[in-house]
Amino acid sequence: MWSRFSNPAKFEALARTGGPIACGVFLLCAAFGLVVGLFFSPADYQQGDSARIMYMHVPAAWMSMGAYSFIAMMSLIAFVWRHSLADVAARAAAAPGAVFTALALFTGAVWGKPTWGAWWVWDARLTSMLLLLFIYFGYMAVWQAVPETARAARFARILALIGFINVPIIKFSVDWWNSLHQTASIIRADGPTIHPSMLTPLFAMIIAYTALFVWLVFLGMRAALARRRVEARGARAPSRPAAPAEAV
């Protein structure tokens, strides 16, 4: 299944149709989720309207983990089967994943201020998300630091995989750290179980975020492939300016 799309031309065809579909799903689901979530779902009985940021926050946190898992999976595929397209996919997922992580942290801070009374607390979840953001930074820095793409890809695979092995360790360590040293004064947001009237828009937003991620990865991969073609063309005819890329 994977090897079928490791052919860049076939992938290009997939991305040309898949990208706009993902974009459409994102727009529809985001419109539905935001309108229902912000206007038609009931306000939380404890937190009032501030709990509505959940519709931005929960999917972002979900996708920050999902995007990293995607990067690790693609890195494993690239590591084992040497599909260079998997490297391209992993790289294209890094920036959206980091932005999702940062968005989860930011919306968490905005939510935390009225709920917990502080922008930031050293809660285990917040801390592990912050460390995940650092892992994203390190991963992106490796891609930036190595000039040759092929070598950068190999370094990045190694880092993505060892990072993935360590994510549970980090999670476990901050859980332990927090459970002994954090006073129980924090009102947990997940007190009441979520009613279907809130769950439906939340699910719509999760689908929207996932579709947005798929669309962004497709866009990033197509851009990377186009850049690769332009560079190859420039290398063949260095005197001429690079012509616009066509389908190979």
Next chain:
Amino acid sequence: MKLGTAILTRDLALAFRSGGGWFYALFFFAVFTALAGIAFGPSLTALAAAAPAAIWLAAALAIQFAAADLFESDLGDGSLRVFAAEQKSLLPYWATKAGLLALTAAAPMIVAAPFFLTMLGVPFGRGIGLAFLLLLGAPALVFIAVLTAALSAGLRAGGLLAMVIAAPFAAPVLVFGVMAAKAFLLGGVLVSPEALILAALSLFMAATTPAFAIAALRVSLE
């Protein structure tokens, strides 16, 4: 194995003869501890509360800095290429470099830690206990430093990149190192669950990082 001992003797001789390379990590450790003392203020009770955090931060940073140019000379003069071509596995080479870092950076710090801890208001006897905890956790820091040094070998601003990569990996070691130190200072329990997890982290890093570090070294040779 013969190659391993040869490289280790060579690197140790280099470290001792080239203007005290083995001394840098210890020196950094001392300067960091002194700066921590200045930053936390002269009150010895306040210092004793901050001492576990200061000592573990100092150790993590010193080991990370000491590893910055671990592979540079071997990569630059081509000897790493020769080793990689001659040897079936780079594992002995990796073990040599980890041992070098442990001997030149970690060991002097662990030995000196009780003395510096008295500056931070921790009695000498207690300081020996904290040094023992450092001994449990330092291997994990060494393995992380070797891995990040291999991942950034031969790159511009590689040391800085290594720091960025190492930060999330070192976080669990810091968490359990400081918690084990506090459990010892406040509760008097040396072999606390946290100390055992610290040792477990060292074993975990010993098991997982060599393959990745060697793969990274092979990439840096291409």
